[in-house]
Amino acid sequence: MPSTQTPPIAGAAIDPPSLRPPIEDAVIERVEPAQLRSRLEALKAEGFAMLLDVGAVDYLQRKPRFDVVYHLLKLPAQKATVAQVGSPPRMRLLCGVEEGEPLRSVMDLWKSADWAEREIYDLFGIAFEGHDDLRRIQMPHDWVGHPLRKDYPMRGPARERAPRPSFANKSNVVAGTPPSGRTIEALQEEVKRAREQ
Amino acid sequence: MTVYAKPLSPDVVSQSGNTMVLSMGPQHPSTHGVLQIVLEIDSENVVTADPEIGYLHTGIEKTAEGLFWTQAQTVIERMDYLAPSSNALCYALGVEKLLGITERIPPRAQIVRVLLMELTRLASHCVWLGTHGIDLGAISIFFYCFDLRENILDLQEASGGARMHPNYVRVGGLNGDLPEGYLARLDALIEKIPGRLRELRGLLQANPIFQDRTIDVGYLSPEQAIQYGVTGPSLRGSGVAYDVRKAYPYTGYDTYDFEIPTREEGDAYARFLVRLDEMDQSVRIIEQARKRLDTPGPVMIDDTKVALPPKETIALSMEALIHHFKLISEGFRVPPGDVYQAVESPRGELGYYIVSNGENRPYRIRTRPPSMYNLQALKGIAPGNLIADLVVMIGSLDPVFGEVDR
Structure with missing residues (x-):
């Protein structure tokens, strides 16, 4: 680690x-x-x-x-x-x-x-x-790991950075439907239609 | 690890059998920081109270493990941010014991340390009294308290260079001697404090509303206090005269003449009176320390393995330059071992269990935070009281969340 x-x-x-x-x-x-x-x-x-x-x-x-x-x-x-x-x-x-x-x-x-x-x-x-209520007290309840252990990194575990969705750059978009339900193709189609009108 | 909804202990059974769960805080103004209390209430009565802490957890103990022995003190001072010098002194005393230099701390440094401890106690109790008053609707006392606190912080700034975290006490003595003109300002303050304390007393002590709100509220029996590990003024308000300054004198407290105020009632009003009396005793100690400060002397141990060599010698002596370089670039090493050191902070017995493995960084610093144990007693004293009185109880236990959560 x-x-x-x-x-x-x-x-x-x-x-x-x-x-x-x-x-x-x-x-x-x-x-x-x-x-x-x-x-x-x-x-x-x-x-x-x-x-x-x-x-x-x-x-x-x-x-x-x-x-x-x-x-x-x-x-x-x-x-x-x-x-x-x-x-x-x-x-x-x-x-x-x-x-x-x-x-x-x-x-x-x-x-x-x-x-x-x-x-x-x-x-x-x-x-x-035999402890009645043994749960985390200082750290958040869903924390993973025990920070004061010596093999726990000083600045916390390295976290994966979540990719930021961007529709402007096609190569960034992960395959699948975005939360809005509009795929990049559908979006481009919409823009194309708007320009033609 | 299972994550589950708040369990509530069924110790206190509600009378109507119709209770609701209410969360108080962590943004409630009278919780003196970020404290959440999960309450089970039956109309206005508290059935169970479960304080939830950790909102201010900053990992100070972990951070300190990565710093030099001298650097670690800067984060340690930030635990109890109302009494930074108590933390610094306790830590310094512990490290000095491990280094085996306790006997060699110059007397003047010890006098200034006592002075600082009592000034911080006054400043800390001023915050407690002001905010406790505001919680109960007495607004004006806050301004009187903070005026006095400002005067003390001005002195703190003059000696240490910073208002809140002066980092003035160092392992081996003090950062430097008191600046010129400090003693004159101290004299002026000593003249002012007793009158100001009388005013503070006059504003609340005989106030019928204040008495109504605090007498017989939050009763803490001596047995209960000791069960919960309550120390400091909260324990002395229950009639147990345990004070680290008397029980295990440090930095020459045994040479000062002072008393340990106690009350037997064990309610919020008793704790209020104990703290007020304690402020009077602090003034007594400050006056005695002031008299001893007229004789000049060194304020740092004469040992360049621990203390920085005097600035003027660095340009002249090769050895001094090397010591300076070594201390700045890699700090000093502390012989392996463990030690428990306690001091009487404004909130109670503040202890550090310090472990060194012989390196230039602390291996582990475990704090015994008085506020955490005092606050835990809320579980025992809150049931059966009104919600409105919960604010009085929190105020009378005087928790500081920098220290509870660290």
């Missing part, structure tokens, strides 16, 4: 999260798709009441190809003062998914997952089983 996206340099990392420098932004955990649902359920029971975000990354050359990333925040699910909130722990759950492999939806655990999962389905083509 032709792409204007720069091809990866030979030295580029294939699995960047495994090489991350020691930055303390969250507790990071990697889970298998089969354990994802039970792990998230356990985390919710532990007090991670807010699912901040679900995102995805396409590591084209890696196996498994995609990472679905869950950002969780341990907020009390009730009224709380600044002191009670404090500096709530953050948790990041990474789940590697192969192309075509569906994940279990967590929409019933956190309502915030609804649009986030729809967006991943729309832009990456990762399906979520």
Whole structure:
């Protein structure tokens, strides 16, 4: 597929999260798709009441190809003062998914997952089983392809230009009757008759 | 992929059993952008509301993958177009963490960043308050709000060179020092703002019509808010005092003295009061930042691998010229890794999950858009309310569609 996206340099990392420098932004955990649902359920029971975000990354050359990333925040699910909130722990759950492999939806655990999962389905083509309403969210409903995948061209797929019908130039006219129902011959005949009168 | 007509969730059962489906937007003036809401209504009552987004999807995340780390910031600023500096700062902080230069950002740059963040918060809340007022029929407040916003944008233009998207915050510090005469103009503005905020308060806070339209409308319980991932003033209006500035201080917010205003009522009026109080707190922070700005100092990191060398050295030093050429023609490289960085934007927790594979372009930038999650809560709070109150609810959640759709 032709792409204007720069091809990866030979030295580029294939699995960047495994090489991350020691930055303390969250507790990071990697889970298998089969354990994802039970792990998230356990985390919710532990007090991670807010699912901040679900995102995805396409590591084209890696196996498994995609990472679905869950950002969780341990907020009390009730009224709380600044002191009670404090500096709530953050948790990041990474789940590697192969192309075509569906994940279990967590929409019933956190309502915030609804649009986030729809967006991943729309832009990456990762399906979520158990989602009530899995349809495209950002792209038009009849769009083909998943734009945030790395093999999707940066400027969109090249589209065939529809030929512009022109009756002035005979060679441009495709064989068959035009929408008006008047063929070029009929038109020329009409013009000829008009001139003769 | 199947394309099918809008399904409506049968959560809320209509009382008469006689409902109709009505599409509100995407050209409706009080949807603050291009939002379509597919409503199922029973006479005037909303049974279900399903916001349909994506009309402003411009593929910013995809575009950023094709740009250098510095260039990507120009498109990122266009996500939340009412608070461009919040986006820029969040992105810059994330990249700085990956580069490992967080500790080396000059103090003056950090002070100016705080100043910018609070000025943008004021400017953004001005737009929210003005348009929220117009939605409810209070026209005059709009002009007062936009007058104040113009003053702030003038300052923004003076420092960054552009009114809307200054691109002033850069990875490593700032684009340049504050221009001459900026501080005098800032002083004049600081003098003006408190009086102006009192006027804004006076126009709406005790207005019986405004209170009638907002009190007990769009009730969002704290449990519901957290379920939907609501953050920012909308969450604090429900009594949860979560603010990224206090919870995980960045750019030295822990050295400033300010409070996190909260309300317990959880209705549109509470969210209105929280934002007004927040504007007062922003002024407090701006005053403190102003006092620290008297001492001059560098505003960009002293590292020519990331920052452009000073212009005057380019003609004299071969090395400076090479660094300049390399930075302009191929940008800098960021070590491989991933990072999540959050800041408190005027709308809530704005987060960037940034992945670098060691190249001179970001591999992936995933935004955690606060507006998107806040707007999603509309599904939970709209049912049972009147259609006319839907406008109040959208206004009180303060979505920005550049950010919802990206």
